[in-house]
Amino acid sequence: MKAIVVVRPKDGILDPQGDAVRHSLRKLGFDVDSARVGRVVDLELTADDRDDAQAQVQRMCTELLANPLIESFEIRLEDG
Amino acid sequence: MIDRPLVAVVVFPGSNDDHDAAWALGAVGAEPVLVWHQDDALPSDTAAVVLPGGFSYGDYLRTGAIASVAPVLDAVRDFAAAGGPVLGICNGFQILCEARLLPGVLRPNRQLEFVCRDATVRVENADAPFMRRCSLGQELVIPVKHGEGAWYADEGTFVQLAARGQIVLRYAEDVNGALGNVAGVINETGNVMGLMPHPEHAIDPLLGSGDGGLLLAALIDAAAAHRLVAA
Numbered sequence: 001m002k003a004i005v006v007v008r009p010k011d012g013i014l015d016p017q018g019d020a021v022r023h024s025l026r027k028l029g030f031d032v033d034s035a036r037v038g039r040v041v042d043l044e045l046t047a048d049d050r051d052d053a054q055a056q057v058q059r060m061c062t063e064l065l066a067n068p069l070i071e072s073f074e075i076r077l078e079d080g
Numbered sequence: 081m082i083d084r085p086l087v088a089v090v091v092f093p094g095s096n097d098d099h100d101a102a103w104a105l106g107a108v109g110a111e112p113v114l115v116w117h118q119d120d121a122l123p124s125d126t127a128a129v130v131l132p133g134g135f136s137y138g139d140y141l142r143t144g145a146i147a148s149v150a151p152v153l154d155a156v157r158d159f160a161a162a163g164g165p166v167l168g169i170c171n172g173f174q175i176l177c178e179a180r181l182l183p184g185v186l187r188p189n190r191q192l193e194f195v196c197r198d199a200t201v202r203v204e205n206a207d208a209p210f211m212r213r214c215s216l217g218q219e220l221v222i223p224v225k226h227g228e229g230a231w232y233a234d235e236g237t238f239v240q241l242a243a244r245g246q247i248v249l250r251y252a253e254d255v256n257g258a259l260g261n262v263a264g265v266i267n268e269t270g271n272v273m274g275l276m277p278h279p280e281h282a283i284d285p286l287l288g289s290g291d292g293g294l295l296l297a298a299l300i301d302a303a304a305a306h307r308l309v310a311a
Contacts, residue, residue: 013232014257016192039141064149067142067178069185070232 001045001053002078007066008038041065053077084111085127085303090156090172092117092147097133097280101169104280105130108296110303117150127310128165128303129156131172133225133278143186143228144174153179163309165302166272167210167295170226173264173274182265182274183241184233189226190257196225198288199277200252201263205245208266209302210273213294219252220291222277229276230257231265241265249275271302 009015015036022035043060047053057075066073087110091098102112113123117136122129137146147153153175160166160181168176176182189195198221206216214220233241238259241247249264256276264275279292 014187014190016188016190016257020192064141064145067145067185069234070187 001047001050003043003045003053003057004076004078005041005043005057005061005065006038006074006076007041007061007071008073009036010070010072013070038071050077050079084109085300085307086111086113086123086125087128087130087300087303088113088115088122088126089130089132090115090117090152091132092134092136092150092171092175094136094138095132095134095171097169097171097278100278101130101132101280104283104292104296105300107283108293108300110296110300115152117147117152120151120155122152122155122159125307126159126164127307128167128299129159130299131156131166131168131175132280133170133172136171136175139228142178144171144176144178147171147175148178157181160267160272163269163271164306165209165299167299168272168274169278169280170224170229170276173276174228176272176274181272182267183237183246184231184259184262184265186228186276187230187232187257188228189230194225194227195229195256197223199224199255199263201249201275201277202252203248204250205248205266208245208248208273209270210266210295210298211248212301213298220249220282220294221289222279222282222292223288224255224277226256226276229255230259231262231276232259244268248273249277271306
């Protein structure tokens with residue numbers, strides 16, 4: 001099973017890295033109002049089924065991959 | 081001669097102030113011992129633990145995140161739960177926050193620049209165990225050197241921490257965008273503290289400031305007291 005985890009700064013959390021990216025994009029002439037920078041983690045894991053995989057990755061996110069104080073996460077599962 | 085209290089300094093891959101911390105602790109009266117992060121126990125006569133500064137695991141994922149699940153952290157967690165004094169300096173503070181032993185989290189500096197200079201911090205709580213050699217409102221000069229030092233917690237937590245005296249040090253000016261200029265916090269019971277400035281680099285006025293020695297000496301006082309309780 002493959003899983004894709006997308007971790008983002010939570011809404012309302014200041015993202016200085018995203019601000020720097022927005023500034024640079026505007027310097028290049030792009031009309032960008034906002035940029036937020038997160039992280040993608042591609043996982044390959046062993047799981048009984050999709051529910052098991054979902055539960056495992058959910059725990060990975062809360063225990064290590066994301067810090068719930070400042071980050072939100074999304075999990076996408078792909079068979080294969 | 082009275083035995084010096086044994087202070088465990090944990091070494092992670094990427095720690096780089098471990099030897100400085102051990103040297104400084106020795107200079108102010110402790111018996112420092114370096115403990116490897118893969119160890120699942122602390123030396124049996126450990127009287128205090130220091131998590132030193134550095135860049136554990138290359139700051140991968142988030143600063144302190146990988147180190148916060150190292151085997152030695154279980155032992156540190158048990159030691160803290162038993163009332164043992166634990167101090168996290170810089171990366172050590174980041175690790176304690178990621179391990180949820182301290183409230184909040186350290187985020188990238190707002191200016192997105194590494195800051196490396198002397199900082200003036202004000203004592204907000206002189207009753208906290210590691211602050212007892214300072215007086216309330218005292219200004220200490222202690223160097224900072226970090227890229228991820230902007231402490232953050234949600235508004236409700238921040239207000240609660242301030243009311244309980246858990247915010248023990250604040251910068252006298254905005255150094256990194258930290259919420260409320262927070263430079264150091266303690267846990268609810270006061271025996272776990274983290275701070276971004278480096279007291280181990282400020283123990284001799286000849287090298288700029290001796291103010292950090294006040295914090296380390298108070299840590300050793302707490303270590304000696306804990307050793308008596310634990311014995």
